[in-house]
Amino acid sequence: MKYGIAIFxxxxxxxxxxxxxxxxxxHYALIPPHxxxxxxxxxxxxxxxxxxxxxxxxxKHTSPFKLEIKKVSSFSPVTNTIYLKVEPVPxxxxxxxxxxxxxxLPQEQTxxxxxxxxxxxxxxxxxxxxxFGSLKMQEFNFEQTVDRFQLMxxxxxxxxxxxxxxxxxxx
Amino acid sequence: MKYGIAIFxxxxxxxxxxxxxxxxxxHYALIPPHxxxxxxxxxxxxxxxxxxxxxxxxxKHTSPFKLEIKKVSSFSPVTNTIYLKVEPVPxxxxxxxxxxxxxxLPQEQTxxxxxxxxxxxxxxxxxxxxxFGSLKMQEFNFEQTVDRFQLMxxxxxxxxxxxxxxxxxxx
Numbered sequence: 102m103k104y105g106i107a108i109f110x111x112x113x114x115x116x117x118x119x120x121x122x123x124x125x126x127x128h129y130a131l132i133p134p135h136x137x138x139x140x141x142x143x144x145x146x147x148x149x150x151x152x153x154x155x156x157x158x159x160x161k162h163t164s165p166f167k168l169e170i171k172k173v174s175s176f177s178p179v180t181n182t183i184y185l186k187v188e189p190v191p192x193x194x195x196x197x198x199x200x201x202x203x204x205x206l207p208q209e210q211t212x213x214x215x216x217x218x219x220x221x222x223x224x225x226x227x228x229x230x231x232x233f234g235s236l237k238m239q240e241f242n243f244e245q246t247v248d249r250f251q252l253m254x255x256x257x258x259x260x261x262x263x264x265x266x267x268x269x270x271x272x
Numbered sequence: 273m274k275y276g277i278a279i280f281x282x283x284x285x286x287x288x289x290x291x292x293x294x295x296x297x298x299h300y301a302l303i304p305p306h307x308x309x310x311x312x313x314x315x316x317x318x319x320x321x322x323x324x325x326x327x328x329x330x331x332k333h334t335s336p337f338k339l340e341i342k343k344v345s346s347f348s349p350v351t352n353t354i355y356l357k358v359e360p361v362p363x364x365x366x367x368x369x370x371x372x373x374x375x376x377l378p379q380e381q382t383x384x385x386x387x388x389x390x391x392x393x394x395x396x397x398x399x400x401x402x403x404f405g406s407l408k409m410q411e412f413n414f415e416q417t418v419d420r421f422q423l424m425x426x427x428x429x430x431x432x433x434x435x436x437x438x439x440x441x442x443x
Binding site: 130 | 300433
């Protein structure tokens with residue numbers, strides 16, 4: 102089974118992200134707007150209980166942190182993905198690190214962690230220039246407290262279903 | 273905010289349901305296949321913590337139960353919704369009842385509870401007859417254990433995001 106770990110921001114931020122994703126993100130229908138904490142990974146289903154124990158332990162030792170969005174950025178020239186930049190506060194960066202340690206959680210991390218909420222991807226070059234050109238000058242001003250992350254699994258159609266929520270500082 | 277409570281069945285059942293939903297259910301992209309335990313309800317955001325306490329209490333007193341699917345059925349002539357019929361085992365029916373009691377959870381229930389996973393809705397009359405005609409003779413044979421339900425909230429685009437998972441028999 103393919104699993105992934107993400108934070109779903111507040112409804113307000115999700116609604117804002119969706120106003121762009123609707124037009125510019127082909128993954129719009131597969132998952133609500135999110136911050137990926139760990140890239141999708143394969144795991145045998147009989148390991149799921151061990152995985153959940155590790156995630157509970159990690160959540161227990163994580164404190165709620167502030168999620169702040171001030172601007173839009175892009176992964177160009179690597180890809181033309183446009184995203185709401187999430188400020189890399191220490192507790193969020195530490196959470197990402199913890200999710201790449203342990204016995205069951207795969208430890209490889211292909212890219213360095215740049216916390217973000219994707220709002221556009223797989224655009225043509227011209228479309229990318231238009232959209233990013235108009236968004237990069239805009240100011241955004243979102244702030245919320247994050248106190249949980251979610252373990253999801255992927256269906257055959259590419260969509261994601263939440264398996265379990267892990268709340269910070271709890272058993 | 274609009275909230276809803278549902279069970280997401282196993283990946284296997286979700287994949288099966290999606291093979292129909294993809295063509296026959298306009299809600300396909302808004303939420304993965306699910307058993308609705310409680311119809312969407314409005315709640316002020318400052319009541320969410322009380323709601324979660326009630327749901328934890330209900331989950332704690334619910335035992336895991338068997339979810340069994342043997343056939344397809346339909347709400348015709350009320351609506352032409354087609355669904356995978358979920359056997360109404362006592363623990364599931366009791367869970368639905370409990371979700372309509374308490375102080376925060378709205379108690380009204382418009383329809384009597386018929387546990388189901390929708391696979392087709394809002395079809396034209398002819399389409400409905402075709403699809404239901406070919407599915408109603410088919411045997412289905414799915415069985416799994418359910419040990420959790422999910423509290424979701426609805427975004428402006430109609431899609432649902434999971435807020436929290438409640439596992440049976442746990443604090």
